[in-house]
Amino acid sequence: MPATDPRELGLVADCGSCFGLCCVALPFAASADFAADKAAGDPCHNLRDDFRCSIHEQLRQRGYPGCTVFDCFGAGQKVSQVTFEGRSWREAPATARQMYAVFPVMRQLHELLWYLTEALTLEPARPIRAELRQALDETERLTREPAGVLEKLDVAAHRGEVNGLLLRTSELVRAGHRGKDRRGADLIGARLRGADLRGANLRGAYLIGADLRGADLRQADLIGADLRGADLAGADLTGSVFLTQAQVNAAKGDAATRLPHALARPAHWPSTHTGPTPSPRPKREQGHHGRPRGTGRRPRRR
Ligand code: SF4
Numbered sequence: 001m002p003a004t005d006p007r008e009l010g011l012v013a014d015c016g017s018c019f020g021l022c023c024v025a026l027p028f029a030a031s032a033d034f035a036a037d038k039a040a041g042d043p044c045h046n047l048r049d050d051f052r053c054s055i056h057e058q059l060r061q062r063g064y065p066g067c068t069v070f071d072c073f074g075a076g077q078k079v080s081q082v083t084f085e086g087r088s089w090r091e092a093p094a095t096a097r098q099m100y101a102v103f104p105v106m107r108q109l110h111e112l113l114w115y116l117t118e119a120l121t122l123e124p125a126r127p128i129r130a131e132l133r134q135a136l137d138e139t140e141r142l143t144r145e146p147a148g149v150l151e152k153l154d155v156a157a158h159r160g161e162v163n164g165l166l167l168r169t170s171e172l173v174r175a176g177h178r179g180k181d182r183r184g185a186d187l188i189g190a191r192l193r194g195a196d197l198r199g200a201n202l203r204g205a206y207l208i209g210a211d212l213r214g215a216d217l218r219q220a221d222l223i224g225a226d227l228r229g230a231d232l233a234g235a236d237l238t239g240s241v242f243l244t245q246a247q248v249n250a251a252k253g254d255a256a257t258r259l260p261h262a263l264a265r266p267a268h269w270p271s272t273h274t275g276p277t278p279s280p281r282p283k284r285e286q287g288h289h290g291r292p293r294g295t296g297r298r299p300r301r302r
Contacts, residue, residue: 004121006262010074011114018076019088020044020051025100033066041100051088060268068268069228071246072103073110079103083147095147102150109143109155112162115223115242118262119165122241124172128165135162166242170221173241174199177219227251233274 006012024047027040038044046054046064053059059067079102080086089096116136119125125132139162142153177199184204192207194214202217204224214234223242233254237243240260248259249266256273259265 004117006074006114006117009113009117010078011110011117012074013072014074014077015052017081018051018072019080019090019099020047020053021076021079021099021103022070022072023047023051023053024089025103028066031066033064035063041096049090068266069246069249071244071249072107073114073244075103075106075110078110078143079106082144083150098147098151102147105150105153105155106143108159109139111244112139112159113143114244115166116162118242119169122169122173124175125169127172128168131165132169135165166223170201170203170223170241174201174219174221179220222247232257 020043023044024042025040028034028038030037036045044053048054053067055062055064059065079099080088083102083106084092084095084099087095089099113136116132116139119132120129120136139158142150142158145153179199179201180197181201182205183201184206185202186206187210188206188208190207190210192215193211195212195216197212197215197217197220200217200220202220202222202225204226206226207230208226209229210227210231212230212232212235215232215236217235217237218239220237220240221242222237222240225247227247228250230251231253232248232251234256235253236258238258238260243260243263245263248263253259253266253269254274255269255271257265257269
């Protein structure tokens with residue numbers, strides 16, 4: 001049986017093995033997520049010489065909550081230690097431009113590896129397991145290409161191919177649940193407290209600031225759903241598919257929020273139950289309720 005543990009597979013960020021790439025390569029604009037502007041390629045002024053963050057313990061208090069929700073899926077250490085063989089942009093400044101160009105490509109490939117690895121663990125996806133395995137092997141092979149190849153890789157085309165398989169996986173998982181189809185739906189600020197969203201298709205849905213307290217999201221497909229500021233207190237997300245740590249980190253939750261086993265409870269969530277007790281017979285979805293203020297761009301980095 002091939003390994004399916006994301007940590008074992010190098011799909012969990014190991015900042016100690018990375019040259020602070022997310023703190024250098026990516027741009028960010030001063031906003032509620034970041035206290036200052038920074039251009040792509042400029043090291044953040046909080047980045048220390050040893051590639052550690054000087055305000056790591058106070059990111060939220062110091063105005064950098066966007067840094068606490070970014071997830072590179074292990075791309076940072078792959079680029080640092082594999083593609084560039086452990087030579088940092090400080091040691092070899094001539095490689096910096098290429099390293100910064102490769103990092104976002106690698107991040108996308110590692111994100112696909114995350115989804116494919118999860119898909120391979122899902123029993124309903126057994127009929128397409130060989131295709132999933134093949135896609136995972138091909139994606140892994142691409143991550144080991146030299147920097148010059150990665151830099152020019154048509155990652156969108158590869159994403160498109162893998163996405164077809166992920167869609168089929170989602171359909172197999174959700175078959176029989178007759179879940180709602182809310183793909184790409186504008187559910188910003190929606191009142192979904194206690195909603196029955198089992199098996200729902202929420203791919204790419206905008207759930208920014210939505211009230212999902214006590215909602216039942218088991219077997220829901222949450223790939224790409226924007227959960228910034230969504231309230232997941234008491235919600236059940238066990239068995240939901242294609243949910244990532246970055247999405248969870250961007251949402252609010254509490255001690256009663258139930259997460260898929262591969263994901264960790266964010267440290268900034270309260271350790272007590274703050275939401276309603278989940279209802280044994282969930283209410284129906286109540287729909288859209290306008291846009292909250294302060295819903296800026298999607299957080300980019302940790
Ligand atoms: S984690 Fe954020 S604040 Fe800290 S060095 Fe990186 S970009 Fe800067």
